[in-house]
Amino acid sequence: MDFNEQLVRYADVIIQCGLNLRAGQRLWIRVDVNLPEAPPESLRLVYTLIERAYAHGAANVHVQWRDQSSLLAQLLHAPALEHFPTWEIDGAMSYINQGDAYLSIRATNPDLLTAVPPERMRDYQVKIVGISRPVNEAISGSAINWLVVGMPVTGWARRVFPHLSDSDALAALWQAIFAVCRVNEPDPVAAWQTHVHGLMRRSAYLTAKQYSALHYRAPGTDLRIGLPGGHIWQGGSAQAQNGITFVPNLPTEEIFTLPHRLKVEGTVRASMPLITTDVIEGLQLTFKDGAVVEAHADRNQALVDNMLGMDEGARRLGEVALVANSSPIGQFGLFYDTLYDENAANHLALGRAYRLSLEGGQSLDEEAFKAEGGNTSLIHVDFMIGSDQMDVDGILFDGTTEPVMRGGEWAF
Ligand code: ZN
Ligand code: ZN
Numbered sequence: 001m002d003f004n005e006q007l008v009r010y011a012d013v014i015i016q017c018g019l020n021l022r023a024g025q026r027l028w029i030r031v032d033v034n035l036p037e038a039p040p041e042s043l044r045l046v047y048t049l050i051e052r053a054y055a056h057g058a059a060n061v062h063v064q065w066r067d068q069s070s071l072l073a074q075l076l077h078a079p080a081l082e083h084f085p086t087w088e089i090d091g092a093m094s095y096i097n098q099g100d101a102y103l104s105i106r107a108t109n110p111d112l113l114t115a116v117p118p119e120r121m122r123d124y125q126v127k128i129v130g131i132s133r134p135v136n137e138a139i140s141g142s143a144i145n146w147l148v149v150g151m152p153v154t155g156w157a158r159r160v161f162p163h164l165s166d167s168d169a170l171a172a173l174w175q176a177i178f179a180v181c182r183v184n185e186p187d188p189v190a191a192w193q194t195h196v197h198g199l200m201r202r203s204a205y206l207t208a209k210q211y212s213a214l215h216y217r218a219p220g221t222d223l224r225i226g227l228p229g230g231h232i233w234q235g236g237s238a239q240a241q242n243g244i245t246f247v248p249n250l251p252t253e254e255i256f257t258l259p260h261r262l263k264v265e266g267t268v269r270a271s272m273p274l275i276t277t278d279v280i281e282g283l284q285l286t287f288k289d290g291a292v293v294e295a296h297a298d299r300n301q302a303l304v305d306n307m308l309g310m311d312e313g314a315r316r317l318g319e320v321a322l323v324a325n326s327s328p329i330g331q332f333g334l335f336y337d338t339l340y341d342e343n344a345a346n347h348l349a350l351g352r353a354y355r356l357s358l359e360g361g362q363s364l365d366e367e368a369f370k371a372e373g374g375n376t377s378l379i380h381v382d383f384m385i386g387s388d389q390m391d392v393d394g395i396l397f398d399g400t401t402e403p404v405m406r407g408g409e410w411a412f
Contacts, residue, residue: 001184003041003174006174006178006183006184007044007045007048008048008052009178009183009188010045010048010177010178010181010183011045011048011049011051011052012052012188012189013181013182013183013188013189013192013250014049014103014147014149014250015049015052015053015056016056016189017188017189017192017193017196017247017250018103018147018149018246018247018248018249018250019101019103019145019146019147019246020145020244020245020246020247021053021056021057021058021101021145022057022101022244023056023057023058024057024059025057025058025059025099025100025101025145026058026059026060026061026062026095026098026100026101027053027058027060027061027062027095027100027101027102027103028062028064028091028092028095028096028100028101028102028103029046029049029050029061029062029063029064029103029104029105030064030066030092030102030103030104030105031046031063031064031065031066031105031107031151032066032068032104032105032106032107032108033065033066033067033068033105033107033108033151033153034067034068034069034107034108034109034112034153034155035065035067035068035069035070036069037109037153037154037155037156038107038151038153038154039153039154039170041170041174042107042151042152042153042170042174045105045151046063046105046151049061049103050063062091062095064088064091064092066088068108068109068112068113069112071113072112072113072115072116075113075116075120075121075124076115076116081120081123081124081127084127084128084131086131089131089132089134089135092135093134093135093138095144096135096138096143096144099143099144099242100144101144101145101146101147101244102135102139102144102145102146102147103146103147103148103149104146104147104148104149105148105149105150105151106148106149106150106151106337106339107150107151107152107153107156108153108155108156109153109154109155109156109159110155110156110159110275110279110336110337111155111159111278112155113277113278114277114278116277118302118303118306121277121306122306125306125310126310126378129310129378129379130378133378136352136378136380140352140353140354140355140380141241141354141355141356141362142238142239142240142241142248142354142355142356142362143240143241143242144240144241144242144244145240145242145244145245145246146240146246146248147246147247147248147249147250148248148249148250148339149249149250149339150177150335150337150339150340152170152173152174152177153170154166154169154170156173156336156337157169157170157172157173159336160172160173160176160334160335160336161173176332176335177340179328179332180251180328180329180332180340180343181250181251182195182251192247195236196236196237196247196252197236198236199235199236199252199253199254199255200235200236200237202233202235202255202410202412203232203233203234203235203236203255204233205412206233206255206257206394206404207231207232207233207257209394209396209402210227210229210231210397211227211394211395211396211402211404212226212227212395212396212397213225213226213227213263213394213395214227214320214392214393214394214395214404215392215393215395215401216268216346216385216390216391216392217390217391217392217393218269218271218385218386218387218389218390218391219269219389220267220268220269220284221266221267221268221269221385221390222266222267223264223265223266223267223268223287224264224265224266224395225259225260225263225264225317225320225348226259226260226262226263226264226373227257227258227259227260227320228258228260228358228372228373228374230358230359230360230372231257231258231357231358231359232257232258232356232357232358232359233255233256233257233357234255234256234257234354234356234357235252235254235255235256236252236255238356239356241362249339249343251328251329251340251343252343253323253324253327253328253329253330253343253344254321254322254323254342254343254347255321255322255323256319256320256321256322256354256357257319257320257321257357258318258319258320258353258354258357258358258361258373258374259317259318259319259320259348259353259373259375260290260373261290261313261316261317261318261353261370261373261374261375262289262290262316262373263289263290263373264287264289264290264291264316264317265287265288265289266286266287267284267285267286267287268284268285268287268348268385269282269283269284269385270282270283270284270383270384270385271345271384271385271386271387271390272334272341272344272345272383272384273334274381274383274384275336275337275338275341276303276307276381277303278300278303279299279300279336280297280299280300280303280304281297281298281299281300282296282297282298282299283295283296283297283304283383284296284297287317290316290317291315291316292308292315292316292350295308307350307379307381308350310351310377310378310379311377311378311379312377313351313352313375313376313377313378313379314350314351314377314378314379315350316350316351316375316377317348317349317350317353317375318349318350318351318352318353318354318374318375318377318380319347319348319349319353319354319357319380319382320348321342321346321347321348321349321382322346322386322392322404322405323342323343323344323345323346323347323386324405324408324409324410325345325386325387325388325390325407325408325409326408326409327343327344329341329343329344330343330344330345330386332344338382341384342382342384344384344386345384345385345386345387345408346384346385346386346390346392346405346408347382347383347384347385347386348382348383348385349380349381349382349383350377350379350380350381350383351375351377351378351379351380351381352375352376352377352378352379352380353369353374353375353376355369355374358372358373358374361374386408387408388407388408388409389407389408390405390407390408391403391405391406391407392404392405392411
């Protein structure tokens with residue numbers, strides 16, 4: 001199969017399986033891209049998506065380009081980080097408020113922003129998450145059908161394949177993305193439907209169990225996470241408030257639910273590096289009454305401290321997710337991008353929880369959601385904890401323990 005055919009198939013999987021775009025919907029595409037490192041064949045994805053969206057009946061497609069090198073220049077050289085226009089957010093909200101679809105394409109160089117001093121980076125993050133709040137909340141509340149996907153640029157490809165030339169690394173990263181997105185299957189759309197079905201079956205099983213807690217054991221990890229009553233395991237597809245069923249991440253291998261913001265006890269060690277503005281290695285967190293009371297990293301401790309200091313909810317968990325260690329992404333290795341890497345292993349997220357992981361959560365205001373155990377924060381940062389040495393037990397309300405995972409694989 002040649003690259004162009006793979007690209008069209010990838011675009012169709014994005015539009016049909018991911019967004020499930022409906023005829024008559026408008027589509028807002030946000031592209032976070034380091035433009036100087038984006039080769040024409042990568043950018044062609046965006047134009048293929050526009051064509052395929054119209055072919056599937058889109059009323060209008062708008063592309064919001066966010067160039068990472070322009071951002072770098074601002075972060076390094078602007079006299080003060082005061083002026084962030086809100087009109088791009090207003091534009092996206094004008095689509096979201098009308099029930100239109102939202103696609104986010106990630107094509108950034110994970111190493112580019114490491115030149116920014118941590119204090120300035122923190123300053124920027126506080127401001128940008130504040131401004132972006134309406135869009136972030138609409139998305140975490142699934143107001144509309146939305147999706148996040150990846151697109152290779154040179155700096156990212158070089159990070160994943162450091163031993164290859166730039167052009168070979170780009171080609172290899174494209175092929176890796178096509179493989180984990182099932183683009184090479186005889187019928188990619190049908191392959192996704194089968195896969196999504198499997199994730200939903202496991203979610204339904206665990207939701208019916210209503211475990212009061214999960215207990216994780218692995219080298220460096222002994223952690224108990226309480227789950228609130230009425231928690232819902234989500235996986236594969238989700239139902240948006242505009243009535244459309246969609247798959248929010250491509251690829252996706254995870255099922256996830258709501259941890260209780262006050263009921264996390266013990267210690268957990270990250271099993272893979274955490275990539276934020278730089279690579280955080282050897283992360284270890286200790287929780288008491290749901291909050292991180294001790295945090296250690298072998299590398300980039302300052303980034304961890306910044307992250308935990310963002311707001312009150314940044315020290316608490318907002319997501320608990322299970323992924324079989326044998327998933328195609330887990331077999332590949334590191335993509336150096338959370339979209340992919342979080343589908344490689346069991347993970348947790350610090351910060352904002354998803355309303356749809358609680359029964360009736362979408363209709364609760366912030367205080368009511370918190371009272372049920374849901375966390376709120378400006379951040380949502382996933383970190384990987386799973387490995388082939390991890391066992392997970394489910395604890396029923398009467399204290400009975402059942403195996404959920406053994407050696408990183410499903411035990412039910
Ligand atoms: Zn997740
Ligand atoms: Zn997450």
